[in-house]
Amino acid sequence: MMVEAVETMDGWYSLHDFRTVDWNSWKLVSEEERQEAIASLQQMITQWEEVELAKNGSHALYNIVGQKADLMFMFLRPTTNELAAIENELNKSKMGEFLIPAHSYFSVVELSKYRPYKEEHPELIPEVAERLKPILPKWEHVCFYPMDRRRHGEENWYTLEKDVRGKLLYEHSMTGRKYAGKVSQIITGSIGLDDWEWGVTLFAHDPLQFKKIVYEMRFDEVSSKYGEFGEFFVGNHLANKDIVPFFEI
Numbered sequence: 001m002m003v004e005a006v007e008t009m010d011g012w013y014s015l016h017d018f019r020t021v022d023w024n025s026w027k028l029v030s031e032e033e034r035q036e037a038i039a040s041l042q043q044m045i046t047q048w049e050e051v052e053l054a055k056n057g058s059h060a061l062y063n064i065v066g067q068k069a070d071l072m073f074m075f076l077r078p079t080t081n082e083l084a085a086i087e088n089e090l091n092k093s094k095m096g097e098f099l100i101p102a103h104s105y106f107s108v109v110e111l112s113k114y115r116p117y118k119e120e121h122p123e124l125i126p127e128v129a130e131r132l133k134p135i136l137p138k139w140e141h142v143c144f145y146p147m148d149r150r151r152h153g154e155e156n157w158y159t160l161e162k163d164v165r166g167k168l169l170y171e172h173s174m175t176g177r178k179y180a181g182k183v184s185q186i187i188t189g190s191i192g193l194d195d196w197e198w199g200v201t202l203f204a205h206d207p208l209q210f211k212k213i214v215y216e217m218r219f220d221e222v223s224s225k226y227g228e229f230g231e232f233f234v235g236n237h238l239a240n241k242d243i244v245p246f247f248e249i
């Protein structure tokens with residue numbers, strides 16, 4: 001028996017780039033070198049802002065809580081070449097000398113077509129296009145984690161019929177809708193791109209809402225039976241004005 005896959009609409013490519021600051025080296029170099037490094041980061045941010053203003057991509061910077069990383073850069077771009085170029089530029093910059101890679105996740109913004117569209121090219125509907133090429137909301141807090149759909153024995157997402165999967169995801173979306181205005185989500189697909197099947201990036205004004213939504217969703221069948229989760233990264237927005245105080249010693 002063949003189970004039908006679902007067609008996806010794919011938008012901008014995404015890179016979550018996690019770094020740890022090498023504080024020992026940072027303290028050892030001169031104030032002049034530190035200023036140069038901060039200026040190099042600010043210069044890159046200015047370039048990324050120009051790209052975002054022209055709607056050719058988006059970015060966000062968060063200060064991760066805990067020891068998994070200090071910083072999370074999230075970049076969205078139309079091509080993987082642009083993502084690799086950003087990574088390369090960051091590595092070669094003066095600031096790059098103090099940023100130790102901690103983790104990364106590569107994926108692409110994804111929406112699925114479980115809900116039928118009348119339009120032949122739904123990706124061209126303005127609201128859909130905006131969700132495929134989103135400008136990241138710079139809300140105060142971020143939560144990122146990768147996840148899989150389970151395929152063990154009776155609990156196998158990939159042997160469920162498409163309409164059953166569609167119904168389970170509809171129920172999931174009903175839980176999600178209760179968090180409108182409190183949690184904003186970007187789902188990125190990473191089958192064939194990175195080690196897990198999806199990346200979940202959530203933004204919130206109050207970090208407690210991450211715990212509330214993820215907990216409540218654990219009881220939705222699509223998560224309780226078919227969800228497997230990776231490492232969680234939670235952080236606070238690092239706005240431009242916070243960069244100097246963050247690096248000040």
Ligand code: VOV
Nearest residue numbers: 111112169173176177179183185187198200214217218223
């Ligand atoms: C913040 C609220 C929120 C809302 C409104 C929402 C809605 C929706 C809709 C309408 C759809 C289906 C169509 C599409 O757009 O693809 C999805 C799809 C998906 N979701 Fe979701 N989700 C939310 C939030 C939300 C969370 C918090 C999680 C993590 C789950 C958890 O247990 O920790 C999640 C996961 C996913 C995934 C992995 C997919 C793709 C699954 C697949 O198999 O294809 N999601 N989601």
